[in-house]
Amino acid sequence: MSPPTGDPSAADGGLSLRDIGVRFGGLVALEGVSLQVRPGRVVGVIGPNGAGKTTLFNVVCGFVKPSTGSMTVDGRPFQPRPHRLNADGIARTLQGVGLFDHLTVVENVMAGATNEARTGFFAGLLALPGSDREERRLREFAMELLAELGVAAYARAYPQTLPYAVRKRIAVARALAARPRLMLLDEPAGGLGHDDIQELGALIRGLPARGGLNCAVMLVEHHMDLVMSVCDEINVLDFGRLIAHGTPAEVKANPKVLEAYLGADVEEAAA
Amino acid sequence: MTATEEVENTRTQGATTLARASTVRGGAFGRTLVRHAVYALVAIVVLIVLTSALAGTGNTFLNYQLAMVCAYLCATAGLTFLTGINGQLSLGHGALMATGAYGAALTIRALADRGIEAVWAVFVALLVGVLAALVVGAVIGAAAARLRGPYLAGVTTVIAIVVPAITTTFDGIFKGDQGLSFVTPSPGAVPALLSNEEWQAYLGIGCAVLVMFLLANLISSRFGRQFRAVANDEVAAKLSGINIARTQVLAFVVSAGCAGLGGALMAAITQQAAPGAYSLTLSLYLLMAIVIGGLGSLAGAVWGALLLVALPDLSTRITDSLELSPDLAQKLDGNLALAIFGLFLIIVMIVAPGGIQGLVRRLSGRLSARRRSAGS
Numbered sequence: 001m002s003p004p005t006g007d008p009s010a011a012d013g014g015l016s017l018r019d020i021g022v023r024f025g026g027l028v029a030l031e032g033v034s035l036q037v038r039p040g041r042v043v044g045v046i047g048p049n050g051a052g053k054t055t056l057f058n059v060v061c062g063f064v065k066p067s068t069g070s071m072t073v074d075g076r077p078f079q080p081r082p083h084r085l086n087a088d089g090i091a092r093t094l095q096g097v098g099l100f101d102h103l104t105v106v107e108n109v110m111a112g113a114t115n116e117a118r119t120g121f122f123a124g125l126l127a128l129p130g131s132d133r134e135e136r137r138l139r140e141f142a143m144e145l146l147a148e149l150g151v152a153a154y155a156r157a158y159p160q161t162l163p164y165a166v167r168k169r170i171a172v173a174r175a176l177a178a179r180p181r182l183m184l185l186d187e188p189a190g191g192l193g194h195d196d197i198q199e200l201g202a203l204i205r206g207l208p209a210r211g212g213l214n215c216a217v218m219l220v221e222h223h224m225d226l227v228m229s230v231c232d233e234i235n236v237l238d239f240g241r242l243i244a245h246g247t248p249a250e251v252k253a254n255p256k257v258l259e260a261y262l263g264a265d266v267e268e269a270a271a
Numbered sequence: 272m273t274a275t276e277e278v279e280n281t282r283t284q285g286a287t288t289l290a291r292a293s294t295v296r297g298g299a300f301g302r303t304l305v306r307h308a309v310y311a312l313v314a315i316v317v318l319i320v321l322t323s324a325l326a327g328t329g330n331t332f333l334n335y336q337l338a339m340v341c342a343y344l345c346a347t348a349g350l351t352f353l354t355g356i357n358g359q360l361s362l363g364h365g366a367l368m369a370t371g372a373y374g375a376a377l378t379i380r381a382l383a384d385r386g387i388e389a390v391w392a393v394f395v396a397l398l399v400g401v402l403a404a405l406v407v408g409a410v411i412g413a414a415a416a417r418l419r420g421p422y423l424a425g426v427t428t429v430i431a432i433v434v435p436a437i438t439t440t441f442d443g444i445f446k447g448d449q450g451l452s453f454v455t456p457s458p459g460a461v462p463a464l465l466s467n468e469e470w471q472a473y474l475g476i477g478c479a480v481l482v483m484f485l486l487a488n489l490i491s492s493r494f495g496r497q498f499r500a501v502a503n504d505e506v507a508a509k510l511s512g513i514n515i516a517r518t519q520v521l522a523f524v525v526s527a528g529c530a531g532l533g534g535a536l537m538a539a540i541t542q543q544a545a546p547g548a549y550s551l552t553l554s555l556y557l558l559m560a561i562v563i564g565g566l567g568s569l570a571g572a573v574w575g576a577l578l579l580v581a582l583p584d585l586s587t588r589i590t591d592s593l594e595l596s597p598d599l600a601q602k603l604d605g606n607l608a609l610a611i612f613g614l615f616l617i618i619v620m621i622v623a624p625g626g627i628q629g630l631v632r633r634l635s636g637r638l639s640a641r642r643r644s645a646g647s
Contacts, residue, residue, distance in 0.1 A: 061510070063506075082506075082509035082510060083508075083509045083510075083512055083513055083514045083515065084512075085509075085510060085512070086510075086511070086512035087512065091510070092510050094506065094507060094510070098504060098506065098507040098510075099504075099507070100499065100500045100503040100504055100507060100508075101503060101504075102499050102502070102503050103496065103499055103500060103503065107496055110493075110496060111496055111497070111500045111508075111511045111513070112511050112512075114493070114497065114511050114512040114513050115512035117493045119492060119493050119494075121494065121521070123492075124488065124489055124492030124493060124494045124495075125485050125488055125489050125492075126304070126485075126488060127302075127303040127304040127307060127488035127491070127492065128304070129302065129304070131303070131492050131493070132302055132303050132304070134493070135492070135493060138493070174511065178511070178512065
């Protein structure tokens with residue numbers, strides 16, 4: 001496949017970033033980053049600490065405004081605002097877990113479907129039947145997602161009481177409740193053990209085919225084994241610049257990547 | 272157990288939980304409206320019985336106190352909803368009560384000037400009080416949505432100080448420190464059957480139950496989930512498609528409306544609206560009451576409202592029973608209640624960090640566990 005370029009004709013589907021630059025004062029966090037996430041693909045973003053991976057996610061989510069560049073979703077100009085993200089077909093999981101500790105597991109997932117909740121204020125205030133009906137529907141939808149991720153048994157529990165790996169799955173279920181066409185996963189393997197990471201890999205690989213949605217996945221991750229095994233293509237950032245792009249095998253063989261990582265991680269990954 | 276086994280186990284359990292989740296909500300009682308309406312009706316019946324029982328004692332002051340509990344309950348329920356559920360701290364709810372009180376007082380006086388002293392004038396006055404508080408609440412709420420923690424506390428404290436000051440500055444309308452006094456219209460056609468205090472108690476019961484009913488509905492709707500999500504984690508809430516600012520303004524306006532009704536009710540009961548009753552101290556009392564009662568629970572707001580009437584009463588009794596010099600008695604009057612409240616707050620926070628309601632829940636949980644183990 002051809003690496004993404006500034007060519008607008010390439011922006012036929014999915015998320016497309018063109019020439020994104022971010023400056024914090026004098027510090028250049030991102031510069032001239034162009035990349036594309038096509039429907040149905042798992043795209044990794046890797047790089048040493050401070051390379052700008054999370055900043056890139058924050059740009060896509062609207063938490064950080066880029067000083068240069070533009071974005072399109074399905075070819076249309078895209079100016080993200082965090083609370084409109086789900087409406088734009090994008091869902092993101094947070095570093096750590098980021099669940100609502102005062103809500104039960106099923107309520108957490110229901111909160112993820114806020115975008116499709118239509119109950120008006122007065123319907124809620126007066127507990128009109130429509131409000132109950134919608135709540136019941138959202139609860140069933142949330143239960144289906146929890147069952148799909150194998151954590152339905154915890155529906156009534158509060159997140160803090162649960163094992164970390166379970167909470168991570170619940171966070172994915174909450175993101176899926178927004179019915180995204182693009183999933184942003186921010187270091188999903190962080191804090192997980194070896195077996196759990198294996199399972200997570202299978203889960204991520206299964207996301208694009210899920211429910212015939214042809215969902216795209218963008219993955220920021222430190223764990224090289226996971227990135228190399230699940231991604232269709234990988235973008236490598238270093239000091240805010242995109243230094244390489246390609247299949248896992250191409251990226252592994254790229255001397256610039258080896259240099260950026262000073263050998264260690266890549267050799268480990270190649271082993 | 273490895274995660275794989277865990278997943279396999281939960282897959283099978285998932286189906287049963289799914290079934291359970293749908294059965295729990297089945298039946299007429301499963302409908303939020305039916306459930307809450309039944310609770311409200313039971314509360315109304317119990318309170319009506321209580322009112323006539325209190326009237327039977329011959330001590331009319333008891334029904335006056337019941338009416339005051341109801342007025343405070345409107346405000347504490349609104350505040351616990353805002354602070355406990357939506358996570359916005361307000362030190363200015365006394366001022367919102369004042370807004371409601373003055374709105375109601377001005378309405379009753381304006382209607383009386385036109386010779387209207389029918390009972391419906393009271394309901395119009397309460398409505399105007401609520402509307403006035405909703406408007407003020409929307410303004411404060413819009414500012415509050417941009418502020419967090421100590422900054423929000425600061426701004427709401429300023430409101431608590433400014434609003435009573437407005438009433439003394441514009442003393443042409445608000446009659447300064449003296450305040451507005453008036454006669455609350457009552458269904459006086461059958462005074463033998465319904466004393467003024469009973470009428471006030473019924474009015475209070477109606478308003479308080481209405482507030483509790485509406486707040487309970489709102490909390491169990493999707494809005495309740497959104498309010499709690501925003502309080503919990505703003506970034507995650509945004510990413511779940513929740514508009515933080517709109518949610519916070521909404522919570523503030525709802526809470527202000529409740530406080531406004533409480534204030535309007537208090538004006539109707541005491542037949543006056545004066546700045547002294549709505550000082551910063553009242554705001555602090557309200558906040559202490561919901562923390563002692565149990566933050567974030569409507570039942571906790573009930574405990575808080577009871578304490579707001581009972582503790583000052585207790586302190587008056589203490590000062591009356593001790594033979595103090597008039598000078599000392601005057602100093603203690605009013606201040607002792609605050610001291611008792613403070614002491615109570617400290618004790619409750621040590622003994623039961625979840626407030627009185629948290630304690631009740633823990634005890635009843637232990638009791639039912641004991642009953643279960645005894646039964647098996």
